[in-house]
Amino acid sequence: MNTQPRIALIGECMIELQHRASGDLQQSFGGDTLNAAVYLRRELGAVGTVDYVTxxxxxxFSDAMCQQWAEEGLGLGMVQRLPGRLPGLxxxxxxxxxxxxxxxxxxxxxxxxxxxxxxxxxxxxALADYDVVYFSGITLAVLGEVGRERLLQTLIETRRRGGQVVFDNNYxxxxxxxxxxxxxxxxxxxAEVDIALLTEDDERALFGYADSEQVFAAYPxxxxVVLKRGADVCLIRCAGARFAVPALKVDKVVDTTAAGDSFSAAYLASRLKGGSPEAAALAGHRLASRVIQVPGALIPK
Known part of the structure; x- marks a missing residue:
């Protein structure tokens, strides 16, 4: 892998309203791949470039999103601005x-x-020339049938040119x-994915797999394959080897929003910097344990 990888994450960022116990609403922005992009940029430090595609x-609101992303160090060259349209909420x-x-x-x-x-x-x-292309099950849903087919052809071409495809199932x-x-x-x-970051509960809900062994067997x-299991042990299969990495316990969970997104970002960042699967999972647990102690998807830097 390139020591300065070019990474593109594809998906949707929405206006986020946090409903507080007082009845007040706190407005911010969030979305699974956007959350992952921000945390990936933070975790990578000076390594590589991270572009968001949406x-x-x-x-x-769209202006404010772009300003926030630029402040986080995300590349905006792949962000389209469509006249008269709005982001989701x-x-x-x-x-x-x-x-x-x-x-x-x-x-x-x-x-x-x-x-x-x-x-x-x-x-x-342009996406086909990136070192890493990252998307999720939510990306698949919001793109629609035509968009999904175009994405699939791009993933095939990305891999043909030597890039890696990373998928978070988020069903x-x-x-x-x-x-x-x-x-x-x-x-x-x-069939065109190199690294799958799978939430076990989503695999059960979508495909009916009974346990982790059935999940691993489905992708021979x-x-x-990284199997995220919340507060339980993370299970990984990589290059024929298996790993189990316990989660980190926290005293009080405030908000589980973006727990999986932050885990995925820290895991991928560690792997891109040469970390082992075990070290990467530990990095994922470490970041997720911080994220779930703060309200909202994106914690302060």
Whole structure:
């Protein structure tokens, strides 16, 4: 791998509203691949470049997003601004145990046309030259059928040119017309994935796998499979070897939003810097344990 890798993360950032116990709403921004991009940039330090690939509107919220991303060191050259469109919005409601419920307003979000605009042709062509392309199950859902097919062809070309494809499964049933439609979309891209960062509960919900062994058995040819299991031991299969890395315990969980995204970012950053799978999982646990003690998706630097 290039010592200064070029990394692109594809997906959606939304307006985030945190519903506080007082009844107040705290506004910020978040989205699974955007969360991962920010944490990846922070974890990599001076190593490589991290670009975010999405579509936004021409409104003030979209302006503020781009400003925040630039301040975090993310590249904006692959961000489309679509006139008259808006980003999606979601609200986080958190219970006394730190578990969260999401309410979404995203059906007309600009990202749904990310790969169907005239500008998408040059963006997709450029993606194939990146060292790492990262996307998620939510990316698959919001891009739609045409966008997914164009993404798939780009993943194939990326790997042909020597790049790596990284996938976080992040299955959200409400984003899909049916579980069968989601399964079909996932199966089409999983064959082009090098590193899979899988949440075990999502694998159970989507494919019905009974346990971790069934998950690993489902991806026999994948180079690296990381099974995220919340507060339980993280399981990894890499180059034929197996690893189990315990999570770090915290005294009080405040908000589990972005726990998996931050784990994935720190894991990938460690691997890109030459860390072993065990060291990478420990880095993932370390960052996630900090994130879940702070409200919202992105903790202060």
């Amino acid at each position: 579509a936004l509107g021409d409104d003030s 979601y609200c986080i409601q958190t219970d006394a145990n730190g578990e969260r419920k999401f309410l979404y307003w995203r059906n007309e979000a600009a990202v749904r046309d990310c790969f169907t605009t005239p500008a998408a042709e040059s963006i997709l062509a 959200r049933p409400r984003l899909w017309a049916s579980v069968e439609a989601a399964r079909a979309a996932y199966h089409r891209v999983l 040819s994948m180079a690296e």
